[in-house]
Amino acid sequence: MDIAANSILYLDGVAVSFDGYKALRGLSLVIEPGEMRAIIGPNGAGKTTMMDIITGKTRPDEGEVLFEGSTDLTKLDEATIAEMGIGRKFQKPTVFESHTVRDNLVLSLKDNRSPFATLFHSSTEEQDARIDELLTTIKLTHRAYDLARNLSHGQKQWLEIGMLLAQEPKLLLVDEPVAGMTDAETMETAALLREINKTKSVVVVEHDMAFVRELGVKVTVLHEGAVLAEGPIDYVANDPKVIEVYLGR
């Protein structure tokens, strides 16, 4: 129980199946506060399902999912989990296309989320300053008043990361952040994530091995809904089991 108490995210024996297909079969994972973890695995390994369970979209059939050692995430809905401090970036960049870049951040900024509060909301100077700061971080200051739909793919990915930061989460779940990015963008994204990791815990799901190497963190390999191997990238990459299911192909 000590392991659970000292963790920010604790999954133990999580299993879920859809129409008989076992997407996760006894997945266990512990993320420590302030840690950045990369999760890799072939398609169908259960990476996205794992994210769905952590963020409350899917309920596990069995197993324990704890946030900060005590909060049972399997009982809460998406909005509550998001408010508690778990932010999620999707695989496909999903920003609010018909809002400006700035409004995307305004909507994400940590604030009262009730309909009444938003109806009579007006931005404080502090909030405006925070948004300017975020725009600088994600390098989109010059596009602040453009519609998000007019951004390039890479810029959308960055905007989504900015939206995550605006929520001021304690834990970020980032699903394939560099899919479709150029090499230069990929390296910049790695630098950004490392910067973010200075204050927040981060879980990155990624296929791109160069990117994972660039992050230089502990790697967990998933296979068929369970953990296959865990450790530094070089250790994992030389594990024969891993080579067989994933890297060797």
Add this chain to the structure above:
Amino acid sequence: MIISFLIKGLDRRTAICMLVLLLICAAVPLSNAYLPVGHPFRIPTDEMLQFGKYGSYALLAVSLDLVWGYCGILSLGHGAFFALGGYAMGMYLMRQIGARGVYANPILPDFMVFLNWKALPVTWYGFNWFGYAMVMVLLVPGLLAFVFGWFAFRSRVTGVYLSIITQAMTYALLLAFFRNDMGFGGNNGLTDFKDILGYNIQADSTRRGLFVATMLMLCLGLWVASGIVNSKLGKVLIAIRDAESRTRFIGYRVAEYKTVIFTISACMAGVAGALYVPQVLIINPSEFSPGNSIEAVIWVAVGGRGTLIGAIVGAVAVNWGKTWFTGQFPEFWLFALGALFVAGPLLLPKGIVGSISDMLAKKKSSQMYASLPATSEAVEDGASPTVE
């Protein structure tokens, strides 16, 4: 708080539209009252009534645009809220008839005497007071929408399934109101109204008053709707429309937002119905027919979804066209409506107002680019590939 909300609602487009509505609101009754009969600029009473009716339709369209255009909830049952508001007003008007009905019963409306009822049903209590009836105009549609929304949105019913349920809701109400046992006049509905607030409902002066009331309520409705869509709540609604699950993962309770906007919209539709009934002098179950709700969707689509003003333009344009068409080629109206529903979205996918504002925006930006030397930003904009 309320004031800053209302000021935010007064963006330039809304302000211009409200000004135009207020001008119409003053000009039409004045010309009807003071210009001699036969004067080319005089608007005859029946034409004024016609436009008053369009005004109430326009308010219904604005309420529908609020949920469909901004939150992506395609309600095919908004006519139900309109009709419920209309029935609340109709019940007040029925009680005003008093002993002047055919059976001269001071309490019971004629149809109840005809059905051999001895006492007024509880549902009719209080409707002799205008204030109570007006509260019901808001409360009944609002409550139905709240309960409906609570269950539907919490269970995450969306898209076409939700549309079908709203359609079923209005159809169920249609069947229910057809029954005499419901106590709302059955098949015949409520009619033979005499007075409203002590004024003869058929008098020209009363009709001018009703026209003014309709236009003012339309202005107010547009103002409130514009205030909502310009607030942060409005931005959340658009976010829900564009990427519902993203909004949820940011921490917004989508079901709450949908229920709130659906309820506000239903109240607005109820007011529209209450303004409609004293002008057409009848309310019967056919107002619940699914076709009416679908027609309202067409108005919004034709005018331009998600623009508010487009809803008003669409409602007036389609209904004016309907009046003209049914006068000229009575048997072809339904074909014309069908053609409109098919051709409208094909030719003007953003509706009348949406297409015009797109055109203006394009013109403006092309002028801007023409006058500017190629800045680094403009170059970058051109070079960066946009992925839809």
